[in-house]
Every structure is written in C-alpha cells, then in structure tokens.
Amino acid sequence: MMATGLFHLRRAVLGALCALFLMAGGAHPVFAQNGSSEFVEAVAKAAAGDRVIAEFYEATGYRPIWTDRSSKATQRRAAFLKAAGDAPSHGLPSDRYRPEILNINPRRVRSEHDLGRLEVELTRLFLRYARDVQTGILVPGQVDEEIARMVPYRERAAILSDFSRSSPQAFIRALPPSSREYAQLRKAKERLERLIGRRGWGPKVRASLLKPGAEGAEVVQLRNRLVAMGYLGRNARRVYDLRMQQAVAVFQFDHGLPVDGVAGPVTLREINVEPTKRLSQVMVAMERERWINMPLGDRHVWVNIPDFHVRLVDDGKVTYVTRSVVGARGDNRRTPEFSDVMEHMVINPTWYVPRSITEKEYFPRLKVDPNSVAHLTLFDSVGEVVERDGVEFAMFDEKTFPFELKQLPGENNALGVVKFMFPNRHNIYLHDTPHKQLFGEDVRSFSHGCIRLHDPINLAYALLKRQVEDPDVFIHERLEAGDELVVQLEEHVPVHLVYRTVFTQTDGKIQFRPDIYGRDARIWEALKSAGVSLQDIRS
Numbered sequence: 001m002m003a004t005g006l007f008h009l010r011r012a013v014l015g016a017l018c019a020l021f022l023m024a025g026g027a028h029p030v031f032a033q034n035g036s037s038e039f040v041e042a043v044a045k046a047a048a049g050d051r052v053i054a055e056f057y058e059a060t061g062y063r064p065i066w067t068d069r070s071s072k073a074t075q076r077r078a079a080f081l082k083a084a085g086d087a088p089s090h091g092l093p094s095d096r097y098r099p100e101i102l103n104i105n106p107r108r109v110r111s112e113h114d115l116g117r118l119e120v121e122l123t124r125l126f127l128r129y130a131r132d133v134q135t136g137i138l139v140p141g142q143v144d145e146e147i148a149r150m151v152p153y154r155e156r157a158a159i160l161s162d163f164s165r166s167s168p169q170a171f172i173r174a175l176p177p178s179s180r181e182y183a184q185l186r187k188a189k190e191r192l193e194r195l196i197g198r199r200g201w202g203p204k205v206r207a208s209l210l211k212p213g214a215e216g217a218e219v220v221q222l223r224n225r226l227v228a229m230g231y232l233g234r235n236a237r238r239v240y241d242l243r244m245q246q247a248v249a250v251f252q253f254d255h256g257l258p259v260d261g262v263a264g265p266v267t268l269r270e271i272n273v274e275p276t277k278r279l280s281q282v283m284v285a286m287e288r289e290r291w292i293n294m295p296l297g298d299r300h301v302w303v304n305i306p307d308f309h310v311r312l313v314d315d316g317k318v319t320y321v322t323r324s325v326v327g328a329r330g331d332n333r334r335t336p337e338f339s340d341v342m343e344h345m346v347i348n349p350t351w352y353v354p355r356s357i358t359e360k361e362y363f364p365r366l367k368v369d370p371n372s373v374a375h376l377t378l379f380d381s382v383g384e385v386v387e388r389d390g391v392e393f394a395m396f397d398e399k400t401f402p403f404e405l406k407q408l409p410g411e412n413n414a415l416g417v418v419k420f421m422f423p424n425r426h427n428i429y430l431h432d433t434p435h436k437q438l439f440g441e442d443v444r445s446f447s448h449g450c451i452r453l454h455d456p457i458n459l460a461y462a463l464l465k466r467q468v469e470d471p472d473v474f475i476h477e478r479l480e481a482g483d484e485l486v487v488q489l490e491e492h493v494p495v496h497l498v499y500r501t502v503f504t505q506t507d508g509k510i511q512f513r514p515d516i517y518g519r520d521a522r523i524w525e526a527l528k529s530a531g532v533s534l535q536d537i538r539s
Contacts, residue, residue, distance in 0.1 A: 091286045303496065344489055
C-alpha cells in the first residue's frame with residue numbers, strides 16, 4: 001500500500017508542475033514573451049552546452065515551445081507531464097523526469113530570465129524522455145560487449161523539430177515501440193504489479209519431487225501455486241490428479257521445460273520463482289524491445305538465442321520454425337546479438353575453420369599427432385593443399401602456424417549440406433549439422449557461436465520458393481551434384497539474433513526461458529543503477 005501511495009503522489013506532483021512553473025510570487029503567472037531580450041539571452045545561455053538545443057532555438061528565433069500563453073504550449077506541457085508521470089508503466093525510472101531534477105525551482109520563477117532557463121530545462125527533460133521510451137535507457141554494448149546491437153537512435157534535432165510542429169499528444173503517444181510484443185509486455189507488467197500488490201502467488205512448494213498420485217500438504221502448496229498463476233481452476237482437491245498433471249504440463253511448455261506433467265526439481269524451481277523476479281525479466285524484455293524499435297522486415301528471420309529456435313516470419317506470421325543449437329557458455333563461444341541481412345546460401349559448403357578454433361583446438365592436437373583431425377585438409381597461403389607428412393608441426397606455435405584448415409564438402413561436414421550467410425564481423429551464420437542428436441537436448445548451447453539448424457532444408461526451400469519454380473528439385477539436384485554452390489537470394493532477408501528470456505504468444509500468454517549467458521541479469525543491474533525499480537507497484 002505504501003508503494004501505491006508513493007505512485008499516486010508522484011503522479012500528483014508531476015501533474016501540478018504545469019501550474020507551478022507558471023506562478024511567480026504565488027498569484028500572478030509569468031509567461032515568456034516572444035522576442036524578449038531577457039528571455040532570449042537566458043535561453044541562449046542555458047542551451048549553450050547542448051548543440052542540438054542551441055541550434056533549435058536559434059533557428060526558431062528563440063520562440064518558446066513550453067512557456068508562452070499559447071494553447072499549443074499548454075497542450076505540450078500537459079502531454080509531456082502526463083507521459084512523464086506514466087514513465088513507470090514503461091519500466092522507466094520516474095526520477096529522471098520529475099521536476100526535482102530541474103536546475104531551476106519552478107516555484108521561484110519570477111522573471112523572463114527564469115522562464116528562459118526553465119524553457120531549456122524542459123526541452124532537455126523532454127528529449128531525455130523521448131530517447132528513453134523510444135530506444136531505451138541503456139547502451140547495449142556498455143552493458144555487455146556481446147550485445148552488438150546497433151540501436152536505431154533518432155536524431156534529437158528531428159525529434160525536437162517534429163514535436164514542435166505536431167500534435168503533442170499524438171507525437172508522444174507514437175514514441176514507444178508500436179509492436180504487438182511491446183504492448184503485450186506492458187500488459188504483462190501491469191498484471192504482475194497487481195499480483196505483487198496482492199501478495200503474489202502465495203507460499204512456495206516445499207518439495208523436491210511430486211508425481212501424479214501424490215497427496216498431502218506439499219500437493220496442496222503446488223495446487224495453490226498453480227491456481228494463483230492461472231494454470232488451474234480453484235478447487236479443494238489434495239491429490240496430484242489428472243487436472244494438476246495437465247496444469248503442470250502447460251506450465252512446463254510455457255517455460256521451455258520437458259513436458260511430462262511431473263513436478264521434478266527443475267519444474268519446481270521454476271514454479272517457485274517469485275513474481276518480482278518475473279517482473280524484472282519482463283522489464284528487461286521491454287528495454288530490449290526498445291533497442292530494436294525499427295522495421296524488422298516484412299520477411300525476416302528471428303533467432304531467439306535462449307529459446308533455441310529459429311523462425312521465418314512473413315508479414316507477421318511464422319511460416320517456418322525449427323530447433324537450433326547456439327553458442328556454448330564459455331568465453332568466445334557465446335552467440336552475440338545483432339541484426340544483419342542474409343544475402344546468399346551455400347549448398348554443399350566447405351568449412352573454413354576459424355583461426356581461433358585452429359589455435360585453441362586443432363593445432364595442439366596436430367602438434368601431438370600430425371595424423372589427428374583427419375577430416376580436415378591443410379592449405380597454404382595461396383590455397384594449395386599441403387601434405388601433412390611434409391610439415392614439422394613442432395616448429396610452430398599457435399600464433400605462427402602458417403596453414404589454414406578446411407573441411408571439404410561431404411555428408412560429415414561440420415556445416416552439413418547448407419549454410420545461410422549474412423556477412424558480419426562476428427563470422428556468425430546459420431547452418432546444417434551432422435550432429436542431429438544435440439537437438440534432443442533441452443538446453444542446446446554447444447556450438448562455437450554459429451546457429452545450427454535441425455531442419456535447414458525447409459528453410460532453404462522457403463527462401464528459394466519466391467525465386468525458383470520448383471525449389472525442391474532445385475535443391476536436391478544440387479545436393480546430389482556434391483559441388484559447393486553459392487546461391488544468391490534475389491530478395492535479401494533481414495536476420496535478427498535476439499536474446500529474449502521473456503516473449504509473448506499471439507494470445508498474450510507469456511513464455512519464459514533461462515538466462516543462459518547471464519545477460520539479462522547484467523541488464524537488470526544496469527537498469528537498477530539507472531534508477532529503475534520495482535517500487536511503483538499498483539494494487
């Protein structure tokens with residue numbers, strides 16, 4: 001209840017700012033006058049440290065956008081103050097937009113000079129809010145260097161110019177991501193806040209394993225927890241019956257767990273996660289959605305790393321999905337996050353062994369036994385094959401080893417029979433693999449960073465369907481030929497490598513996944529350092 005009161009108090013303070021900063025001496029409002037030398041001088045001086053703001057006011061003849069008598073200024077103030085008061089609903093830190101941070105106290109506005117300073121401060125505050133709600137409060141690469149996402153920042157000058165000419169309410173309303181995912185995450189955040197205000201999901205389940213047929217207090221705890229989470233209707237049963245088994249199975253599906261209807265240690269650990277933890281995960285997902293607030297492409301490939309799936313999306317609908325294997329958790333093996341464009345595929349690919357793998361894995365083995373890793377061929381700097389019996393491997397170390405390792409096309413090639421290329425500095429791509437057994441694992445983080453696909457042929461089929469008459473015949477004829485072949489895509493396809501431990505389904509239900517690389521934990525700590533908290537909870 002204290003948190004609820006604090007929330008409404010902050011809304012009231014923000015809602016009163018409009019009146020506060022126009023009052024001088026308590027009764028007589030002071031408004032900026034167009035062309036007032038005192039106002040112009042104050043604006044120019046206050047804006048001098050910010051080139052964008054300074055140039056905006058210079059270009060507009062130092063006309064105020066916040067502090068004059070016009071109805072437009074009144075609308076701008078009201079729209080911005082309402083948005084600032086609602087910032088916590090976006091998972092943003094309310095303190096960044098509160099009047100207390102202004103360098104001039106609104107209660108002491110007594111002159112054109114004071115209003116000039118306040119005019120610039122409100123503009124700074126608005127630009128800060130606009131960037132935060134549109135493209136995030138954090139810089140991804142500063143949180144984790146493996147989050148190599150290029151955030152689509154808007155030009156501050158354009159934001160300010162467009163805002164000054166637009167409907168304030170409509171402009172501010174259009175700032176956050178317009179995606180269905182962002183809207184669903186906001187709703188999930190609100191539901192979790194209300195739930196936490198009502199004391200959450202109740203007591204944890206004090207058991208390590210519960211199976212169908214079990215009875216007793218621990219089964220009651222599980223029942224109550226499932227009811228509170230919405231997986232089970234209210235009932236008084238004390239037996240782990242079929243309905244409870246079905247509810248556990250649905251919970252397991254929603255959390256990416258093996259679906260067997262048995263509440264084992266892993267399932268119970270996830271059931272016992274508190275709603276405050278889930279709320280922080282949702283808020284991290286909202287920040288991530290702001291980082292990618294841009295057109296994804298009518299057709300695009302969506303690679304969700306901790307979900308271990310790859311999807312082809314056409315006009316908002318998933319038209320292909322397959323299981324994937326992603327980078328292992330060790331250093332230099334985790335799959336990075338970024339977006340790029342798929343330009344071509346390679347049928348019967350050669351595997352050019354990355355230098356880092358050669359140095360760390362294969363060269364040490366060759367040094368001990370020149371006949372090891374026999375599936376790889378040595379090439380010199382001009383591309384000629386080098387016979388192993390003519391090489392004295394002991395002469396070299398990892399850095400001076402002068403040869404390149406390749407695996408020629410074949411059924412046992414590490415890249416399988418096809419790879420999908422979106423050239424990037426990370427040397428990451430999608431590809432087939434002969435090691436199909438790994439797709440039976442629940443947590444599939446085994447690669448050196450690239451994305452292995454369980455069913456790559458159907459992705460190739462879907463991509464080529466728009467440019468060849470019979471993609472099935474086209475692909476299989478070239479596979480049977482056995483030669484490496486580059487196939488250019490007439491329609492380049494955006495590829496988004498994302499990391500979402502929380503995402504929604506079309507019906508609005510939330511899915512949760514493990515934070516396999518610990519990235520979301522680091523983002524949450526960075527958000528807290530920026531002022532985000534779980535305190536603005538509404539009951």
